Amino acid sequence: MLYIHHIFCVSPQKTLSQPDLETLNDLQENKLKALEPAYEGIPVTVLRRMGKAVRMSVGAASSILKTGIKPDGIILGTANGGMEDCIKFMIQIAQYDEGLLTPGNFVQSTPNGLAAQLALSQHNTGYNITHTHRGLSFENAVIDASMMLREFPSRSYLLGAADEISTYNYNVDFLDGWYKKENISNKDLYGSNSLASIAGEGAVMCLASNEGENAVAKIVAVHTIHGEDEEYVGQELRDFLSRYCITQVPDLFISGENGDNRFQNFYLQAEKHIHEETGILRFKHMSGEYPTASSFAVWLSCYLLQGGKIPSHCIKRNGGSSKPKSILIYNHYKGVQHSLILLSAP
Amino acid sequence: MGIVSAIGNSLEENRAALKAGKCGMSSLEMLQSRYADKMPFGEVKISTEQLKEKLHAYERGLTRTSLLALQAFNECLENSALDKEMLRSKDTALIGASTVGGMCLTDEMYKDANALSDGSEYLSSYDFASVDLYLQKRFGIKGIVNTINTACSSSANAILFGAKLMKHGLARRAIVGGTDSLAKFTINGFNSLQILSPEICRPFDEKRRGLNLGEGAAFLVLEKEEDCKGKTIYAELTGYFNSNDAFHPSSLSDQGEGPYLAMKGALTAANLRADQIGFINVHGTGTENNDLVESIAMKRIFEKVPDFASTKSNVGHTLGAAGAIEAVYSILNLKYQELYPGLNFTSPIPETGLMPVSSYKQKKIDHVLSNSFGFGGNCSSLIFSKA
Numbered sequence: 001m002l003y004i005h006h007i008f009c010v011s012p013q014k015t016l017s018q019p020d021l022e023t024l025n026d027l028q029e030n031k032l033k034a035l036e037p038a039y040e041g042i043p044v045t046v047l048r049r050m051g052k053a054v055r056m057s058v059g060a061a062s063s064i065l066k067t068g069i070k071p072d073g074i075i076l077g078t079a080n081g082g083m084e085d086c087i088k089f090m091i092q093i094a095q096y097d098e099g100l101l102t103p104g105n106f107v108q109s110t111p112n113g114l115a116a117q118l119a120l121s122q123h124n125t126g127y128n129i130t131h132t133h134r135g136l137s138f139e140n141a142v143i144d145a146s147m148m149l150r151e152f153p154s155r156s157y158l159l160g161a162a163d164e165i166s167t168y169n170y171n172v173d174f175l176d177g178w179y180k181k182e183n184i185s186n187k188d189l190y191g192s193n194s195l196a197s198i199a200g201e202g203a204v205m206c207l208a209s210n211e212g213e214n215a216v217a218k219i220v221a222v223h224t225i226h227g228e229d230e231e232y233v234g235q236e237l238r239d240f241l242s243r244y245c246i247t248q249v250p251d252l253f254i255s256g257e258n259g260d261n262r263f264q265n266f267y268l269q270a271e272k273h274i275h276e277e278t279g280i281l282r283f284k285h286m287s288g289e290y291p292t293a294s295s296f297a298v299w300l301s302c303y304l305l306q307g308g309k310i311p312s313h314c315i316k317r318n319g320g321s322s323k324p325k326s327i328l329i330y331n332h333y334k335g336v337q338h339s340l341i342l343l344s345a346p
Numbered sequence: 347m348g349i350v351s352a353i354g355n356s357l358e359e360n361r362a363a364l365k366a367g368k369c370g371m372s373s374l375e376m377l378q379s380r381y382a383d384k385m386p387f388g389e390v391k392i393s394t395e396q397l398k399e400k401l402h403a404y405e406r407g408l409t410r411t412s413l414l415a416l417q418a419f420n421e422c423l424e425n426s427a428l429d430k431e432m433l434r435s436k437d438t439a440l441i442g443a444s445t446v447g448g449m450c451l452t453d454e455m456y457k458d459a460n461a462l463s464d465g466s467e468y469l470s471s472y473d474f475a476s477v478d479l480y481l482q483k484r485f486g487i488k489g490i491v492n493t494i495n496t497a498c499s500s501s502a503n504a505i506l507f508g509a510k511l512m513k514h515g516l517a518r519r520a521i522v523g524g525t526d527s528l529a530k531f532t533i534n535g536f537n538s539l540q541i542l543s544p545e546i547c548r549p550f551d552e553k554r555r556g557l558n559l560g561e562g563a564a565f566l567v568l569e570k571e572e573d574c575k576g577k578t579i580y581a582e583l584t585g586y587f588n589s590n591d592a593f594h595p596s597s598l599s600d601q602g603e604g605p606y607l608a609m610k611g612a613l614t615a616a617n618l619r620a621d622q623i624g625f626i627n628v629h630g631t632g633t634e635n636n637d638l639v640e641s642i643a644m645k646r647i648f649e650k651v652p653d654f655a656s657t658k659s660n661v662g663h664t665l666g667a668a669g670a671i672e673a674v675y676s677i678l679n680l681k682y683q684e685l686y687p688g689l690n691f692t693s694p695i696p697e698t699g700l701m702p703v704s705s706y707k708q709k710k711i712d713h714v715l716s717n718s719f720g721f722g723g724n725c726s727s728l729i730f731s732k733a
Binding site for chain 2: 074079080081086087089090091092093094097098099100101102103106107108109110111112113115116117119120122123124125126127128129130131132133134136137140143144147150151167168169171172173174175176224226227336337
């Protein structure tokens with residue numbers, strides 16, 4: 001489908017440069033906030049105007065772009081983009097009763113601002129698109145990148161995803177019952193046996209191309225599913241496994257389990273279909289739950305496929321292989337939007 | 347195809363209004379805002395409650411943006427040859443677009459986001475994807491479903507994405523389109539940028555003073571040629587291209603690099619010479635910046651700029667719906683071999699001297715170019731050809 005080169009991740013954990021995944025940063029007030037890098041070469045005045053989603057995107061992308069690589073386009077997924085700016089603008093509307101408002105927050109609030117900012121800073125006039133399909137924004141971006149590479153085989157694209165925890169989406173999703181009411185430690189996320197999950201955020205950026213040489217991983221297949229019916233989702237999963245995972249059984253299965261006991265069954269059902277020698281890992285205690293969290297799992301997969309050590313706190317079930325060559329990710333968002341992403345060593 | 351806009355609730359009503367040169371701009375009657383009677387808007391004159399009744403859509407948390415989409419989607423299905431089975435087939439994709447989503451409920455969202463209430467019924471409806479997730483569930487769509495937001499070019503990119511899915515075998519057919527409703531959020535946003543015109547917009551006129559916001563939705567069914575035997579074919583999508591102006595977050599570069607690349611790329615993709623384009627449905631918002639830059643970009647491509655006009659003078663700028671609404675209008679141009687007048691034009695922009703089509707006329711045209719440019723430099727062009 002496509003090869004991944006140079007993948008970088010801004011997250012609540014030490015993932016960006018010289019990752020240290022064994023040390024687990026804990027959450028504060030049920031929010032796992034991303035650790036931001038030092039933004040070299042960006043004037044403070046420019047930085048101040050950027051919302052966190054834009055900053056995280058720039059932070060993750062800059063490590064790729066400073067190598068001098070000029071991607072042929074930018075393909076991003078974000079459910080909400082700069083939501084902090086969005087609510088700031090709403091506050092302006094309310095406070096000044098639709099009076100004279102300053103446009104900065106409005107311009108920054110549009111979700112295509114992330115890809116636009118990256119295009120602007122690189123003067124990249126190529127293909128530029130933002131997928132905003134909630135829990136499948138990143139997956140649709142991957143599908144898009146794979147189509148562009150089929151059409152233009154010698155090109156490369158900056159592919160990624162970002163979402164931020166903002167006052168807005170935290171409050172809205174909290175009221176809607178998606179975040180836990182009790183304070184917990186992320187170490188205890190999977191044993192909590194209660195409703196809802198914990199909030200997270202992050203950005204992952206990579207360079208996608210058809211070039212296998214020096215790649216960190218290959219995305220073999222992506223499949224998206226809409227539905228709330230366990231049986232239907234289970235059938236889709238079985239179909240996917242029989243199509244892609246017969247000759248090479250995945251060494252690892254990364255599950256999007258998030259401590260929400262209402263939708264745990266989707267994950268337990270998926271585990272039942274996975275080969276018994278496949279190891280099972282979890283990651284939401286590291287990233288928190290957010291619409292493009294599956295991009296964190298893709299970053300983690302790339303890290304492991306390159307020989308990175310499996311963090312002990314991720315392991316749900318040990319697998320037969322210590323050097324994974326193939327990894328399957330299953331994630332769902334709010335029990336409606338499901339995805340399967342299969343990666344392999346290049 | 348299906349459409350709802352300030353000039354009509356159906357394809358037929360829209361075509362009749364375009365032919366008659368009807369302008370749908372008025373004061374706001376459905377949405378409350380301090381600007382309701384201070385500037386014109388392209389408002390759909392059906393209340394949200396009436397839409398719910400008309401569409402038998404009583405699910406909790408439904409927003410006006412989703413209801414406008416449903417109105418257009420229903421008509422699109424009626425006019426298409428898709429039966430329920432095809433609609434629910436795994437190779438039918440749904441690709442939508444919106445820039446407002448549920449934020450049309452600006453006041454409710456403000457309260458919920460600041461935890462000033464126990465939560466309204468709209469908690470799951472504020473984002474852009476809420477519209478397409480609603481349509482997916484209501485119609486049981488099983489293929490790839492996506493929502494695109496590239497500001498004012500969103501639904502042009504939804505059409506482009508749907509076409510690509512089909513080209514690469516990821517869908518056999520795609521229902522593509524976009525929707526947006528008027529919202530305090532966007533009215534105040536564009537007002538703070540000082541690009542809303544206090545009078546009815548005048549695209550490509552020397553004395554243009556900005557854009558008028560509008561609302562609406564449109565959906566189209568894309569099918570492969572081999573699947574179209576015996577069906578009504580409105581037009582063929584022959585070219586599409588997406589580019590970024592990479593100049594400024596909210597205005598276009600002097601030479602219109604993004605618009606130029608989008609139009610040029612679409613022509614190349616369609617394998618057409620510039621002189622084969624019979625009509626351009628321009629982006630033509632009526633802002634100082636857009637119309638000048640779009641003119642410059644057109645003059646860079648076309649030795650003699652073909653007939654063109656902006657239907658934003660009829661329906662306003664419908665943001666995330668604009669690309670799809672204008673695709674429908676471009677297809678009507680082709681299907682009926684007729685051009686609709688651009689409204690409120692008196693004198694050309696001195697630097698470029700281009701004049702839009704000023705009266706209804708019948709004309710033999712084979713190819714129509716439709717432009718959509720957005721904030722963030724997101725420029726896309728589509729070419730439709732006579733089937």
